[in-house]
Amino acid sequence: MKKSDKKTIDGIIKEIGLINDKMKSLDRASKVNFVYEQMDDEAKEAINSLITHLQMARVRKSQSLLMDQEGVHIPDPEAGIG
Numbered sequence: 740m741k742k743s744d745k746k747t748i749d750g751i752i753k754e755i756g757l758i759n760d761k762m763k764s765l766d767r768a769s770k771v772n773f774v775y776e777q778m779d780d781e782a783k784e785a786i787n788s789l790i791t792h793l794q795m796a797r798v799r800k801s802q803s804l805l806m807d808q809e810g811v812h813i814p815d816p817e818a819g820i821g
Contacts, residue, residue: 775783 775786
């Protein structure tokens with residue numbers, strides 16, 4: 740067996756592993772979605788609010804890191820006057 744054949748087989752095995760991981764993630768996501776759909780509206784709103792808060796915190800952090808690298812200061816709107 741040639742080295743190139745071994746590399747090809749290794750690549751295929753790796754792709755199959757990635758596909759299996761994605762399938763597992765999709766299965767977990769569908770279970771989470773089912774549970775979410777069964778919640779009352781108040782709980783859904785609380786979860787949506789938390790997700791939004793976490794996403795905004797992540798964006799602020801990444802912007803802050805970028806601005807620090809460039810030496811620019813952007814005040815945090817929640818902290819008041821910067």
